[in-house]
Amino acid sequence: MNDKPGQTFELTDSSAGRSASLPVRAGTIGPAGLDISHLQPELDVFTYDPGFGMTAATESRITYIDGDAGVLLYRGYPIEQLAEKSSFMEVTYLLLIGELPTAKQLAEFSGHIRYHTMINETLLRFFNGFHHNAHPMAMVSAVVASMSAFYHDTMDIHNPRHREIFAHRIIAKIPTIAAAAHKHSLGQPFIYPRNDLDYAANLLNMLFAVPCEPYKVDPIAAKALDLLFVLHADHEQNASTSTVRLAGSTGANPYAAISAGVSALWGPAHGGANEAVLSMLEQIGTVDNIPKYLAMAKDKTSHFRLMGFGHRVYKNFDPRAKIIREMTHKVLAALGRDDNPLLELALRLEEIALKDEYFISRKLYPNVDFYSGVIYSAIGIPRSMFTVMFAVARTVGWVAHWQEMISDPHMRIGRPRQLYTGAPRRDYIPVSKRT
Ligand code: ACO
Numbered sequence: 001m002n003d004k005p006g007q008t009f010e011l012t013d014s015s016a017g018r019s020a021s022l023p024v025r026a027g028t029i030g031p032a033g034l035d036i037s038h039l040q041p042e043l044d045v046f047t048y049d050p051g052f053g054m055t056a057a058t059e060s061r062i063t064y065i066d067g068d069a070g071v072l073l074y075r076g077y078p079i080e081q082l083a084e085k086s087s088f089m090e091v092t093y094l095l096l097i098g099e100l101p102t103a104k105q106l107a108e109f110s111g112h113i114r115y116h117t118m119i120n121e122t123l124l125r126f127f128n129g130f131h132h133n134a135h136p137m138a139m140v141s142a143v144v145a146s147m148s149a150f151y152h153d154t155m156d157i158h159n160p161r162h163r164e165i166f167a168h169r170i171i172a173k174i175p176t177i178a179a180a181a182h183k184h185s186l187g188q189p190f191i192y193p194r195n196d197l198d199y200a201a202n203l204l205n206m207l208f209a210v211p212c213e214p215y216k217v218d219p220i221a222a223k224a225l226d227l228l229f230v231l232h233a234d235h236e237q238n239a240s241t242s243t244v245r246l247a248g249s250t251g252a253n254p255y256a257a258i259s260a261g262v263s264a265l266w267g268p269a270h271g272g273a274n275e276a277v278l279s280m281l282e283q284i285g286t287v288d289n290i291p292k293y294l295a296m297a298k299d300k301t302s303h304f305r306l307m308g309f310g311h312r313v314y315k316n317f318d319p320r321a322k323i324i325r326e327m328t329h330k331v332l333a334a335l336g337r338d339d340n341p342l343l344e345l346a347l348r349l350e351e352i353a354l355k356d357e358y359f360i361s362r363k364l365y366p367n368v369d370f371y372s373g374v375i376y377s378a379i380g381i382p383r384s385m386f387t388v389m390f391a392v393a394r395t396v397g398w399v400a401h402w403q404e405m406i407s408d409p410h411m412r413i414g415r416p417r418q419l420y421t422g423a424p425r426r427d428y429i430p431v432s433k434r435t
Contacts, residue, residue: 009034013043015167027029029064046417053312056237057414058245062095062400063236067313072320074234075099079200083323088199088229088393089113095234095400096167110198116172117193117202119180120150127184136181136388137266143177144170145259152253166254167399175199178388179206185384200225203392207382208397221379224331225389228372231320232390234397238312240264240271245405246399246414254402261398262391268307271369271394274386278373279307281342281349290352298358306353307368315363331375343374 012019020042026032033056037045047292049055064073072079075094082091086100093101093109101109130139151169156162176193183190183206191206200223209215235241243264248257265271284293296304311318325347332338350366352358369390376386405411 007032011039011043013045015419016043018043025059027059030066046419048419051312052242052416057242058237058405060236060401060404061098062111062404063234063397065236065313067315070314070316070319070322072235078320079231080323083129083227083230086230088226088233090395091230091233092171094401095396101336112168113199114171114195116169117176117195119173119176123147123150124180124190126164127180127190130184132185134185135382136178136185137262137272137391139181139184139268140174140177140388140391141262143181143260144174147254147255148253148259151255154252157251157254160407163254163403163406167403170255170258170399171395174392175203176206178385178392180205181388182207182382184384198222198226200229204379207385218335218379220331220334224327224375224379227327228324228375228389229393231323231368232372232393234394234400237401239267240394241398241401243279244402248402248405249411249414254399256297257402258395258398261394263393265394271387272391273307273367274369274373274390275383277346277369277384278342278377278386280307281345284345284349287345287348290349294353294356294358306349306364308367309353309359310362310364311367314338314365314367317365318367320368321366321370323365324368324375328371328374332378335378337378340374340378342377343371346371346374391424 007024009022009024010019011022020039022039023035025033025035037058040046047055064074064076065071074082074091075098077100082094084096089110090101090106092113093106123143123146126143127139130142147170151166154162155166156177176392180190189211191209191211194205197205197217201217201219204217204222204225205215208217237245240261244257244261247260248254268276280293284290293304294306296302297306297309328343329338332340332343350370354365358364373383373386376389377383381389
């Protein structure tokens with residue numbers, strides 16, 4: 001981050017006769033940031049920004065979004081190019097290391113990930129503590145947090161080699177944990193990882209294979225899942241990534257920080273939207289009902305929102321949604337399921353909403369999760385596992401951001417301020433004297 005030479009903003013408190021000169025910090029691309037880090041000592045005020053809509057809490061080199069133009073870059077590479085030409089393992093390397101790997105580097109890196117896919121048998125037994133209908137996100141969050149008990153004394157966050165092993169371990173084991181949560185829900189035996197399969201195929205095998213008969217992963221499903229993982233791998237300072245950064249900034253064990261990210265992702269305003277979209281489409285049922293549900297989405301007294309629509313940063317098409325919509329047609333056709341009524345309904349809903357003044361004026365477009373559930377369903381993944389799939393992919397982004405933060409010598413604990421609106425100072429009244 002550089003100062004923009006000569007560019008400053010003057011802020012004056014005329015009543016107190018004080019002023020502060022705020023330097024402007026420039027990134028590589030995108031709008032510059034006003035540095036307010038010395039505002040309070042100079043003017044005795046904080047900034048007030050509910051939901052952090054206007055606040056950059058960090059500088060970062062990992063992912064860039066231009067929400068108005070609908071642009072998403074991982075380490076500078078457009079998501080469209082990565083979706084077409086890359087793979088999840090290569091994107092994982094790119095996000096973690098910062099550059100695309102050579103063939104040798106990619107083979108070595110994939111080898112490291114494969115080496116760590118098994119989880120400790122004791123950890124596997126944790127699942128038995130959950131009722132069969134526990135939500136898989138609750139199980140995944142708890143088991144990931146429990147990994148901090150297995151790797152605590154051996155994890156020095158200031159040791160780069162320890163951080164690297166942590167990165168390989170969690171990225172390798174998160175599919176095993178995800179699949180174990182699913183198997184526990186079904187009451188089926190856990191399936192061990194197969195290191196001869198690639199990342200997505202191994203996960204599908206652990207989800208769907210059973211010990212009593214052979215199972216062959218469908219290459220179309222594996223390719224679709226790999227692509228969905230590429231699209232979900234990182235998205236700069238979203239709610240779950242900021243949660244991982246905040247938890248990690250205290251020096252907490254990184255498995256605990258990742259578990260905090262899983263929990264933050266679960267909400268329907270964030271990663272839980274993929275599950276909510278499918279429930280919503282089923283609730284709408286037929287094209288005839290769309291106007292009724294659109295009216296509900298616009299009604300401020302109703303809690304109903306059009307799930308999979310709107311985004312804090314994108315005020316244009318989410319570029320990932322465009323890719324997924326196109327991919328949905330191809331995947332369903334390849335699987336022989338192109339007469340999918342939910343896809344038809346989703347397409348019609350998008351078409352109608354995008355012509356509606358309410359959605360136009362608020363710049364509400366389909367986001368990444370509007371179509372992803374249709375693909376997950378088509379490849380046999382149950383709805384309760386949709387957000388878990390997102391968590392598997394996003395683990396890479398969380399780890400990349402945690403690494404970036406911890407390796408920064410200027411890292412500080414994350415600690416937002418507040419505008420206090422409670423009672424002013426008052427004296428305690430004994431209970432006998434209270435009326
Ligand atoms: N349906 C109906 N109205 C909406 C929707 C929606 N999906 N999204 C936003 N709006 C309206 C709001 O009511 C508000 O209207 P107002 O100006 O009249 O009050 C306006 O659009 C701005 O919305 P905010 O809530 O202020 O936008 P914010 O940036 O805080 O929220 C969010 C973004 C949470 C994504 C929101 O659009 C939403 O709830 N969408 C549905 C859930 C969803 O799909 N989440 C996934 C996001 S992508 C991801 O995290 C992977």
